[in-house]
Amino acid sequence: MNIRFYNAKILTLTDDYEILEGELWVEGSRISYAGKTGVKHDGSFDREINAEGNLIMPGFKNAHTHSAMTFLRSYADDLPLLDWLNKQVFPMEAKLTGEDMYHLSKLAILEYLTSGITANFDMYFCPEDVTRASVEMGFRTVMCGAISQYTGETAYALDLLENSYKQFNHYHERIGYRLGFHAEYTAPRPLLEGIASLAGKYKAPVYTHVSESISEVEQCLERNGTTPPVYLDSLGIFDYGGGGFHCVHMTEEDLAVLKQKNLTVVTNPGSNAKLASGIAPVKRLLDMGINIAIGTDGPASNNCLDMFREMFLTTALQKLKEKDASALDANRVLYMATAGGAKAMGLTECDTLEAGKLADLIMIDLHQPNMQPINNITKNIVYSGSKQNVRLTMVNGRILYENNTFYVGEDAEAIYAKANEIINSKR
Amino acid sequence: MNIRFYNAKILTLTDDYEILEGELWVEGSRISYAGKTGVKHDGSFDREINAEGNLIMPGFKNAHTHSAMTFLRSYADDLPLLDWLNKQVFPMEAKLTGEDMYHLSKLAILEYLTSGITANFDMYFCPEDVTRASVEMGFRTVMCGAISQYTGETAYALDLLENSYKQFNHYHERIGYRLGFHAEYTAPRPLLEGIASLAGKYKAPVYTHVSESISEVEQCLERNGTTPPVYLDSLGIFDYGGGGFHCVHMTEEDLAVLKQKNLTVVTNPGSNAKLASGIAPVKRLLDMGINIAIGTDGPASNNCLDMFREMFLTTALQKLKEKDASALDANRVLYMATAGGAKAMGLTECDTLEAGKLADLIMIDLHQPNMQPINNITKNIVYSGSKQNVRLTMVNGRILYENNTFYVGEDAEAIYAKANEIINSKR
Numbered sequence: 059m060n061i062r063f064y065n066a067k068i069l070t071l072t073d074d075y076e077i078l079e080g081e082l083w084v085e086g087s088r089i090s091y092a093g094k095t096g097v098k099h100d101g102s103f104d105r106e107i108n109a110e111g112n113l114i115m116p117g118f119k120n121a122h123t124h125s126a127m128t129f130l131r132s133y134a135d136d137l138p139l140l141d142w143l144n145k146q147v148f149p150m151e152a153k154l155t156g157e158d159m160y161h162l163s164k165l166a167i168l169e170y171l172t173s174g175i176t177a178n179f180d181m182y183f184c185p186e187d188v189t190r191a192s193v194e195m196g197f198r199t200v201m202c203g204a205i206s207q208y209t210g211e212t213a214y215a216l217d218l219l220e221n222s223y224k225q226f227n228h229y230h231e232r233i234g235y236r237l238g239f240h241a242e243y244t245a246p247r248p249l250l251e252g253i254a255s256l257a258g259k260y261k262a263p264v265y266t267h268v269s270e271s272i273s274e275v276e277q278c279l280e281r282n283g284t285t286p287p288v289y290l291d292s293l294g295i296f297d298y299g300g301g302g303f304h305c306v307h308m309t310e311e312d313l314a315v316l317k318q319k320n321l322t323v324v325t326n327p328g329s330n331a332k333l334a335s336g337i338a339p340v341k342r343l344l345d346m347g348i349n350i351a352i353g354t355d356g357p358a359s360n361n362c363l364d365m366f367r368e369m370f371l372t373t374a375l376q377k378l379k380e381k382d383a384s385a386l387d388a389n390r391v392l393y394m395a396t397a398g399g400a401k402a403m404g405l406t407e408c409d410t411l412e413a414g415k416l417a418d419l420i421m422i423d424l425h426q427p428n429m430q431p432i433n434n435i436t437k438n439i440v441y442s443g444s445k446q447n448v449r450l451t452m453v454n455g456r457i458l459y460e461n462n463t464f465y466v467g468e469d470a471e472a473i474y475a476k477a478n479e480i481i482n483s484k485r
Numbered sequence: 486m487n488i489r490f491y492n493a494k495i496l497t498l499t500d501d502y503e504i505l506e507g508e509l510w511v512e513g514s515r516i517s518y519a520g521k522t523g524v525k526h527d528g529s530f531d532r533e534i535n536a537e538g539n540l541i542m543p544g545f546k547n548a549h550t551h552s553a554m555t556f557l558r559s560y561a562d563d564l565p566l567l568d569w570l571n572k573q574v575f576p577m578e579a580k581l582t583g584e585d586m587y588h589l590s591k592l593a594i595l596e597y598l599t600s601g602i603t604a605n606f607d608m609y610f611c612p613e614d615v616t617r618a619s620v621e622m623g624f625r626t627v628m629c630g631a632i633s634q635y636t637g638e639t640a641y642a643l644d645l646l647e648n649s650y651k652q653f654n655h656y657h658e659r660i661g662y663r664l665g666f667h668a669e670y671t672a673p674r675p676l677l678e679g680i681a682s683l684a685g686k687y688k689a690p691v692y693t694h695v696s697e698s699i700s701e702v703e704q705c706l707e708r709n710g711t712t713p714p715v716y717l718d719s720l721g722i723f724d725y726g727g728g729g730f731h732c733v734h735m736t737e738e739d740l741a742v743l744k745q746k747n748l749t750v751v752t753n754p755g756s757n758a759k760l761a762s763g764i765a766p767v768k769r770l771l772d773m774g775i776n777i778a779i780g781t782d783g784p785a786s787n788n789c790l791d792m793f794r795e796m797f798l799t800t801a802l803q804k805l806k807e808k809d810a811s812a813l814d815a816n817r818v819l820y821m822a823t824a825g826g827a828k829a830m831g832l833t834e835c836d837t838l839e840a841g842k843l844a845d846l847i848m849i850d851l852h853q854p855n856m857q858p859i860n861n862i863t864k865n866i867v868y869s870g871s872k873q874n875v876r877l878t879m880v881n882g883r884i885l886y887e888n889n890t891f892y893v894g895e896d897a898e899a900i901y902a903k904a905n906e907i908i909n910s911k912r
Contacts, residue, residue: 128857132864136811169854172873331801332868334810362855362869367794374758374798375805383761384563425898427596428789428872430555431905437559441759442789445855446599446872462889470854477858 059104059455060085066109067424067435068092070411071116071397075389075436082114084417087231087455092411112449113422113435116411117176118365119399122303122324122353124182125166125191126159127151129481130358135332140273142333147358148208153484156187161476163191168470169363170197171459174420174448179324179353179403181238181265181303185222189233195466196456198418200403201226202265203238205253206245216252223260232454234404237300241267242278242286247293254294261298265324265402266290268302271335275307287312296321301402303353304329305343306336313339313346322349322402325394327371328362329355337379340372341386351399352391366443369395373440388440421450486531486882487512493536494851494862495519497838498543498824502816502863509541511844514658514882519838539876540849540862543838544603545792546826549730549751549780551609552593552618553586554578556908557785562759567700569760574785575635580911583614588903590618595897596790597624598886601847601875606751606780606830608665608692608730612649616660622893623883625845627830628653629692630665632680634673643679650687659881661831664727668694669705669713674720681721688725692751692829693717695729698762702734714739723748728829730780731756732770733763740766740773749776749829752821754798755789756782764806767799768813778826779818793870796822800867815867848877 064081070092083091083099091097127147134146154162159182170178177198182188185201192199203222209215219237226235237260239245239253245266257264269275269286282289288311290296296315301322305312316323325338343350352372354363369391376386400409408418424432428442439447451459464470491508497519510518510526518524554574561573581589586609597605604625609615612628619626630649636642646664653662664687666672666680672693684691696702696713709716715738717723723742728749732739743750752765770777779799781790796818803813827836835845851859855869866874878886891897 128854130860131858132861132868135861135864135868136814138810142810165854165857172854328797328801331805332810334804334808334812337805357869360868361865362871364855364869364871367797367871370755370794371801374755377761378758378764378802381761383565383569383759385761387563425901427592427599427897427901428791430592430901431558431908433557433908434559434562437562438788441559441562441787442784442791444789444791444794444872471852474852474854474857481858481860 062099062103062106063109063114064095064106065111067111067113068411069113069115069436071393072410072412075392077113077435082411084452084455087416089411089413089415089417091413109421110425112424114411114419115422116396116409117418117420117451117453118174118395119351119403119405120170120175120178120354120363120365121351121399121402122326122355123166123178123180123363124356125178125180125188126154126162126182127356127358128162128165128477131361133358133481135361138334140271150484156184158480159184160187160191161473161480163188164195164468164473165477166357166363167191167195167197168464168466168473171451171464172448173364173366173445174422174451175363175365176418176420176451176453177403177405177408179399185226185235189226189229193230193233196453196458198232198408198453200234200236200405202236204240205249206240207249208244212248212252215249216256219253220256223256223262236265236404237262238265241274242290243274250290250293250295254297257295257298263298263300264295265300266302268305269307269312270304270330272307285309285312287315291315291319304335304338306330306338308339313342316343316348317346322351324351324353324402325372326353326355327375328368329359331371331375333359337375341376341380344386344390349398349401350394351402352395364445365395366445369440388437391440392436417452417455419452420448423447423449489526489530489533490536490541491522491533492538494538494540495838496540496542496863498820499837499839502819504540504862509838511879511882514843516838516840516842516844518840536848537852539851541838541846542849543823543836544845544847544878544880545601545822546778546830546832547597547602547605547781547790547792548778548826548829549753549782550593550605550607550790551783552605552607552615553581553589553609554783554785555589555592555904558788560785560908562788565761567698577911583611585907586611587614587618588900588907590615591622591895591900592904593784593790594618594622594624595891595893595900598878598891599875600791600793600872601849601878602790602792603845603847603878603880604830604832604835606826612653612662616653616656620657620660623880623885625659625835625880627661627663627832629663631667632676633667633671634676635671639675639679642676643683646680647683650683650689663692663831664689665692668701669717670701677717677720677722681724684722684725690725690727691722692727693729695732696734696739697731697757699734712736712739714742718742718746731762731765733757733765735766740769743770743775744773749778751778751780751829752799753780753782754802755795756786758798758802760786764802768803768807771813771817776825776828777821778829779822791872792822793872796867815864818867819863844879844882846879847875850874850876
């Protein structure tokens with residue numbers, strides 16, 4: 059389907075944060091033009107959308123999430139991280155079937171669409187079920203390996219990871235897979251060594267939870283005599299890049315590892331605040347030139363999947379941490395939430411709006427009181443934006459959400475009913 | 486107009502945080518019934534609204550704001566508090582006319598409605614213009630005195646405050662006025678003594694900005710040998726109650742004053758984070774039994790007027806500050822954002838949903854992915870809610886916002902155009 063957006067403001071992200079007035083064409087899954095009005099199109103469009111002066115920009119990339127955890131939203135709040143994990147999350151997760159995860163991931167995808175998110179970097183078991191939900195709904199998902207000591211014998215876990223890596227990188231045009239594991243504290247050394255071997259074999263980056271809580275760091279120090287990033291790096295885990303989710307408690311040595319191995323930090327400020335884990339040193343990372351992406355983390359810890367709230371938190375918490383209101387510019391945050399995430403996820407064709415790129419884009423309604431007056435559109439989005447401003451979400455050239463209605467091939471109410479049925483059957 | 490909501494979930498706030506299934510009747514400006522289905526109504530309704538299982542709850546009270554500052558949204562971000570005030574805000578404000586403030590306040594009221602806010606506690610100059618906007622749009626506003634050394638001679642400023650107090654408490658059924666002044670650091674001692682006299686004369690509470698930044702506290706210590714709350718209290722300012730906006734940097738002595746004088750603290754976590762001012766000791770205040778309300782502060786410092794974001798920040802920042810994920814329960818936050826604010830503003834008829842109370846209420850759309858599954862509705866609202874969930878906002882029995890459309894007697898686009906015209910004419 060060929061679609062023309064006209065009468066639009068466009069943040070292409072190709073030229074700093076400049077916003078141009080013009081139009082954008084989508085042909086099939088790709089952008090064929092993004093620029094000033096007046097250029098002639100050969101052929102016809104199936105649909106021409108008057109953007110009414112609203113903003114078209116790259117979709118947000120939710121660079122760390124556990125989609126299927128929607129079933130635990132508002133179920134077990136207000137507990138410390140390790141209690142929350144061990145007493146609530148792990149026992150409930152153990153009851154989930156693959157079919158459950160398929161349905162629960164659908165609920166998360168609906169929420170992503172309402173927040174202008176066009177791709178998720180999803181760490182969860184059963185990639186076949188999570189990706190099935192994504193493929194059926196027209197969404198884009200990069201899975202991240204989630205193996206740990208609970209997956210089974212070391213050889214079994216490593217086989218699972220390698221097979222998933224091979225399978226899901228050739229599974230569907232909108233699905234990818236990156237090597238990954240749950241965390242240092244759930245991965246014995248032989249498992250980590252095996253993962254490092256896979257990284258070497260495929261010259262592939264590796265992603266994992268890193269230094270989310272103080273106790274995690276302390277326990278790693280006790281076990282290994284060093285911090286998680288340094289320990290993991292010493293085993294060769296990051297020899298082909300990758301990155302860490304959270305990275306809240308970083309030593310100077312940790313930061314040096316991130317820089318040296320060209321790693322990405324995916325920050326999750328909402329989850330880190332709600333679980334009282336702390337504030338990641340985002341400004342410091344930015345000053346060091348480290349790539350930063352933003353994730354919501356799972357809905358059990360956040361509890362919502364909203365990149366607007368995460369963007370505000372990313373900058374506001376840095377201002378608090380640094381005691382400096384100029385600590386982190388809104389435009390840099392917008393970059394992290396879009397192109398920074400795309401880089402982490404290997405979605406180099408989904409980062410900017412220009413001819414040839416995949417059409418993963420959103421329309422932000424500027425005709426809302428929180429976007430007025432138009433003093434500075436990108437600052438308005440980061441400091442004042444909300445889900446309410448998302449007028450349209452397009453993935454791979456297809457409109458999946460427009461004017462509060464989902465176009466995902468299934469009724470939203472049926473997805474809600476299924477999620478309620480699942481949690482009620484596990485209590 | 487008589488309106489019946491049926492097929493509703495109702496959070497009345499009369500009985501803890503219990504949610505009942507039933508219906509709610511509005512007759513004229515008041516609630517005539519809120520309870521189970523099955524009770525017979527004598528007479529007919531002008532409109533019967535199927536709530537479709539959605540939640541009806543008391544409207545949010547934005548207990549500290551400067552509505553007319555919408556014109557500075559995203560205009561001067563990323564500066565320290567006093568630079569921001571002295572170099573950007575004060576010079577721009579000096580150019581505003583009363584007519585400007587009237588139009589700019591309208592823009593803020595539109596945004597309040599999208600966030601389920603049914604009343605604002607507004608500290609700004611020209612109460613006649615701010616209240617005119619509110620009255621015309623059908624909104625509810627309690628003005629707070631804003632005098633300072635910049636208002637003029639002491640006698641003039643005090644006359645202005647007293648006249649405003651008398652005038653705007655008998656001006657319109659939806660308008661109130663509370664004694665107040667900008668802050669200790671802009672009020673010389675004779676002015677403060679005069680305000681204390683007025684408090685005594687009218688046995689009236691007094692509100693002001695209190696200990697928002699460290700430098701404000703340090704400067705007060707230098708000038709007066711003590712902190713703002715203790716100094717103001719020593720002059721008799723709080724002899725008839727009142728409260729402080731912000732209250733970020735509190736000593737033990739300050740907390741004792743708050744408790745002893747039964748003051749309200751209005752916390753503004755978004756603004757305090759964005760301006761790097763710090764985190765107010767909300768958990769401590771709650772433990773002491775001090776009334777707490779929540780405000781967005783003005784749109785120049787926040788930059789949005791969104792009680793959902795403020796509620797999440799209120800609890801999330803306490804969890805960070807206390808290093809304790811159980812630091813502040815979501816239900817208590819919901820109370821602060823509704824009844825806590827009503828108490829501060831003197832809106833004792835707008836705090837709960839029960840027969841006889843004024844019909845200031847909202848409908849929250851639970852048929853959205855961020856509200857599913859229904860594990861815990863009040864936690865969902867605080868941890869996961871967004872403007873997108875506000876389906877209807879009613880003030881004084883009149884629907885002012887429903888299904889993304891405003892019913893305020895004026896086209897939203899005209900209000901946006903006017904706001905842009907004003908800021909563009911002042912640059």
